[in-house]
Amino acid sequence: MSQQIETAKTPSPPAKESEGTHLVREIMSGNAVISVLAVVVALVIGGILIAVTDPRVSAASGYFFADPMATLSAIWSSISEAYGALWRGATYDPTARTWQGQLGIFETLTFATPLIFSGLAVTLAFRAGLFNIGAQGQIILGATFAGAVGFGMHLPPVVHLLVVILAGALGGAIWGGIAGFLKAKTGAHEVIVTIMLNYIAISLVLYLLKNQLKDPNSSNPISPQMDANALFPLLLGPNFRVHAGLILAILAVIGVAWLLNRSTLGFEYRAIGANPKAARTAGMLVSRGYITVMLISGALAGLAGVAQIAGTEKSLDSEIAGSIGFDAITVALLGRSKPWGTFFAALLFGAFKAGGTSMAVNADVSIDIVAVVQSLIVLFIAAPPLIRSIFRIKESRREGVSA
């Protein structure tokens, strides 16, 4: 009933858009409070799952009525141990055996780096009204291009890395640009096209790994190692994996924030995203906007591929993109398609990844719980009314009460 009133309150739909687009827009443009609460609720439910699957809790609950405190303390220790291990693993763990292992924060940053790039890719395209599901394929192409010049060429320091970075951006831009071009020229829906391009990308890289890009000294479909000059320098020496790609990622956040909020190009993208017809009437070239935004978006995802191959993986295989391209969509959702929001969401997901292992090892909680929490976050963000009703938040009423 309350929902009905909320919708009835809007006397004139601001733009005639399909129900689906409207929903996606609402999900992507909600406020930061919803994002934070979604994470909190997801962690609470994750905690419940940890507790009920813990044998100590079930053992203590056997004599619940005799000693209820025992059950409660078992629940408390189960959850606090698990999340404590997650937190320490992602930040600082004084109990770890090696001093490198104590500083999990740097692993968090390492995992976050490609997520920042690819999250920005999804964010930027979304602001121009395009749902880029194809970050995965663009990362693969970026990594492939970066790898091809990274182990295929031998150039002096700095120059080689620059060439690798540019090649990776180019690879992603081509893959994203195809979707943008098809959208602009034929109206093909970018969601379908980018999904299909993901499949093509994975098949393409497998083919190349069995032929042109294959390491002749290996029987597996894997490429040769990157040249040392082609790698991102490590920021904190050989003991930590965190690399200069992180700095590039932060620069990318600043760049995209400037692009979206301050530049004329970003103004165009946002206008096209919010109301393409008005953008066209105001003299903007909507189709050119679709193409260029997908080129930039693809290039950003391609840089995530560079961060993978020139930062952590150092050689190309078919698993180079992991699940980064798909996590990127969640990161952009959680970040409310704002550049800095995306940055912090990527840090969170990096922390989950870094802390998840520690949780599995130190608290004996399955690493799958991290995946569950991540999925729950998506669920709660995708259903803002759910979070609103849990926390009794009123929907921000953008329309005044008119009519």
Next chain:
Amino acid sequence: MKLELKGITKSFGALVANDHIDLVVESGEIHSLLGENGAGKSTLMNVLYGLYEPTFGEILIDDQPVKFSGPADAMAAGIGMVHQHFMLVPVFTVAENVALGGESTTFGGILNLNDTRAKVREVSARFGFNVDPDALVEDLPVGVQQRVEIIKALVREAKILILDEPTAVLTPQETDELMEIMRQLKANGTSIVFISHKLREVKAISDTITVIRRGKVVGSAEPGTSTTELASLMVGRAVNLTLDKAAATPGDLTFKVSNLTVMSDAGQRLLDDISFSVADGEILAVAGVQGNGQTELTEAVLGLHKHISGSIMLDGNELVGRSVRQVLDAGVGFVPEDRQDDGLVGEFSIAENLVLDLYTKEPYSRWGSMNRAVIGKNAEEKVAEFDVRTQSAQDAADTLSGGNQQKVVLARELSRPLKLFIASQPTRGVDVGSIEFLHKRIVAERDAGTPVIIVSTELDEILELGDRIAVLFAGKLMGIVPGKSSRELLGLMMAGLPANEAQAQLDGNAATMEGERS
């Protein structure tokens, strides 16, 4: 059935949208609710229809208090509502739409539409609606879609019909047809609540008029009350309904359209060999029933059409074949027909909307970087100059009322030196107070020596603004007549008679009348 609202109050937080409203609608009466956009008319009707729960007050039907917890209750009590924006499923047939929510099914849950079809035919025949129950709603003209909404209410045996701004989407002809339908319904004993801000319509159809301003009933009036009086009651101050407009002083003919033909993608002729010209300091008003090529004419000038032949010359430069950007840069100010769809980006701030087609120009941006300070200052100035009613220029454009949105579009388009100003439906869905202001600004632009083209489906507006009037019919120019031409002449031309034939027919009629008299 008699309907009574007693002390209805509805507040949203601090905002009181309805403040102790009392209203009595007698059986078989057409009761008009007159008020500006944002006065609280629709809120009141949503309370009546069970969509909102009133904060205070009660609803009585035949002197019995009733309580609605949703539209279903209201419908069961015999209240039907036709919303301003139709609640129809475009891909369903008429019968499917009518059945929606009250479907009858046969064994196994199979939909039985035969009953509904019969009912639609019956209602349609009774009131001469001429609606085919098996037609797809998306294929129907807007006027007919509205009848489907009325049929929906009648099939559910509504005794009180609420029509929320029903004429806002209709052409003058369709409006006349709707009024005929309303009279028939009334004769049949149905009460009608007619919500509008158009004075002429309200005067033409009502038995009683209740005027609402800022959520309060400020008075009721007889249909005989003068338009000026109604307008000042509605706006809360004296309103000048006739525009003070000096005679035009046309200069050189700087805008020339010759042999302009526009084809649709499907190869249909949308505009057929149009030639005309507009002089500096002159308003050419383009009249015609909606959909006779006016939209295409303005869009063709702006460069939005692909299949175009002929020539559009502005100040000696050819506009055909140029991009929208180039046309705007050539000095064309353009107010599109649908401000929400084409004129504004709703979620952008007013300040951003005020530079929507100027953002690439200095000082608003330099080296691809927007200058927020200048854009903000520009917004402050324009908001003050055009009297845009808003808390802040940083508010989103879709928080504004229709009239204020239109002021934003006009402020943007008039805020640079123009060589041609084109405005489509400049006052559609705009309240009386704003119309006066918008018209003055348009005339001021003319007086500054700019050629102006106004496209409107409202004859009042055409006659008020036009120094000359062009009439389009089926994509052809029926002729250009002086600004003070008679409504009859324009009506005949809008129905497809070329100017000379229309004039001849009028003269002929006059002659026969003379002859009969002598």
